[in-house]
Amino acid sequence: MENARPLFENTCEKTVFSKLHERYAKDLHDFIYYKFGEQYNPKDKVQEAFMKLWENCKKISPDKAKSYLFSVANNTTLNTIKHRKVVLKYESNASKNNSTNQDPQFLLEEKEYLNKYQKALSNLTEEKRVAFMLNRVEGKKHKEIAELLGISRKAVEKRIYSALKQLRRDIDGI
Amino acid sequence: MKEEYLIEKWIRDELTSEEWEAFKKLDVYPSYAKISETAKHFRAPKFDAQESLTKLESDLHQPILKTTFNFYKIIGIVAAICIIVFSAVKLLNKTSYLESIQTQVAETKTLSLPDESEVNLSAKSIIQFNSSTWTQERSLNLEGEAFFKVSTGNVFTVKTKYGSIQVLGTQFNVKSRAYGFEVTCYEGSVKVIIDNKAYILQPKETVNFIKDKISNSKTYSSKPSWINHTSRFKSTSLESVLQEFNLYYNIKFETSAINSSRLYTGNFVHNDLENALKSITLPLKLTYQINGDMVILSKK
Known part of the structure; x- marks a missing residue:
């Protein structure tokens, strides 16, 4: 699909624009969320990026749109950041099912584990965290991640692998 | 089988069933499995693509964004053109653009030149000078009479139809009339050039050029009489x-x-x-x- 000759010269066509949104909006959102966390409003960044794309639609062909969207969203977020630690929120099983019949010892341990996990995630570099989360949580294939980020498959694997190792080191203290 | 090899294959989702068995037997397996599983607790919030698109479309239908964008762009272009034209005109006119100051009958004017030299312009007189090149070349044209107090600096030239006067920093009066030409030095020294001949004046000395005749005289006042x-x-x-x-x-x-x-x-x-x-x-x-x-x- 990505090698197909573009049917449209630019993205000013409404149908083209909607297609691009359908295809990339969620990935763009997840990318910004895992990279920068919730505090920079990933949803707004997605909106901004697509607005920019529409404003400049005459200059951007559909096959260039993806990398345009990702760099715009990335840059606008970077512009608002004074580098802070990224903290991703978690949802523990305990809070999900209100059942009281769980062992309090187990609950405590789980909470501790999640807190450690959260800290370890913050300590990952943005690159590693994005690749790891897209793969493990969003279930994206290495090839897809490579395309989204504009890097090689090998690089994606390397990031995920070293993210895993670092997480284990931080969480289990090995 | 090597631990590293298995983990890499696991990450790539390429483990065969035998390899799976081997992987599960590794000491690190529970740890990695838990890490991989726990990651799901940190899932990004739900993203509603439909809602996002609807919001986007309603935003895009407000034409303000596009028009202001174009509006600023046009202003930017206009401003750029103005700057280019202005500087081009300035550059091209460097030698030809003259500032001119004139007095009427019975009127006198005192003016400061860009280098803070002072000119007292007598009645019915005109001076012209190029203010943009003044710092490089202190030179002006005079018709009529004027008293100059020149601040020190490079050569200061007064051009008249009879000849020119060159000084460095001094006080002098120049009178250029239909019937003749007169320069008086009040301070410092003044070089007067008439017909390619130079005359150096010391304080209180006057040179007259009337009807093609040059004559010298002395004055005893410290200012030209017209100032009073x-x-x-x-x-x-x-x-x-x-x-x-x-x-x-x-x-x-x-x-x-x-x-x-x-x-x-x-x-x-x-x-x-x-x-x-x-x-x-x-x-x-x-x-x-x-x-x-x-x-x-x-x-x-």
């Missing part, structure tokens, strides 16, 4: 004196009954017509009669 609203003459033809008179008083002379080539020595004031007329007529034994803006001179 007086014109002073020494053996000057009455014709020239009356021409000078016309610079300060808006009148016409009727001189058919007298000999206007007689020489006059004396002075007249610039702010009292009757008084000034008396100053001229009494020593020459003439009388005057004022008739509107006409003054008739006759023998006593």
Whole structure:
């Protein structure tokens, strides 16, 4: 699909624009969320990026749109950041099912584990965290991640692998 | 099988069933499995693509965004053009654009040049200079009479139709009239160039150039007389004196009954017509009669 000759010269066509949104909006959102966390409003960044794309639609062909969207969203977020630690929120099983019949010892341990996990995630570099989360949580294939980020498959694997190792080191203290 | 190899294959989702068994037996397996599983607790919030698109479309339908964008773009282009044209004009006109200052009959002006040199412009006079190149070249054109106080710096040139005056930093008066040319130095030294010949003036020295004749004289005042609203003459033809008179008083002379080539020595004031007329007529034994803006001179 990505090698197909573009049917449209630019993205000013409404149908083209909607297609691009359908295809990339969620990935763009997840990318910004895992990279920068919730505090920079990933949803707004997605909106901004697509607005920019529409404003400049005459200059951007559909096959260039993806990398345009990702760099715009990335840059606008970077512009608002004074580098802070990224903290991703978690949802523990305990809070999900209100059942009281769980062992309090187990609950405590789980909470501790999640807190450690959260800290370890913050300590990952943005690159590693994005690749790891897209793969493990969003279930994206290495090839897809490579395309989204504009890097090689090998690089994606390397990031995920070293993210895993670092997480284990931080969480289990090995 | 190597631990690292298995983990890599696991990450790639390429483990065969045998490899799976081997992987599960590894010491690190529970740890990695838990890490991989726990990651799901940190899932990004749900993203509603439909809602996002709807919001986007409603935002895009507001034309403000697009028009302001174009509006600023146009303003930017216009501003850029203005700047380019302005600087081009400035550059091209560097040598030809002259600032010009003029005085009317009986009017005097004091002005500061860009380097803080001072010019006292006498009545009915014009100076022209290029303010944009002034710092590189201090040079001006003069028609009429002016008193200069030049601040020290590079060469300061006054050009007249008779010749030019060059100084470095000094005070001097230049008088350039139809009937002749006169330069007086009051401070420092002044170089006057007439017909490619240079004359150096020391303080209180005057050079006259009247009817192609050069003559030198001395003055005893520290300022030209016109600064004090007086014109002073020494053996000057009455014709020239009356021409000078016309610079300060808006009148016409009727001189058919007298000999206007007689020489006059004396002075007249610039702010009292009757008084000034008396100053001229009494020593020459003439009388005057004022008739509107006409003054008739006759023998006593």
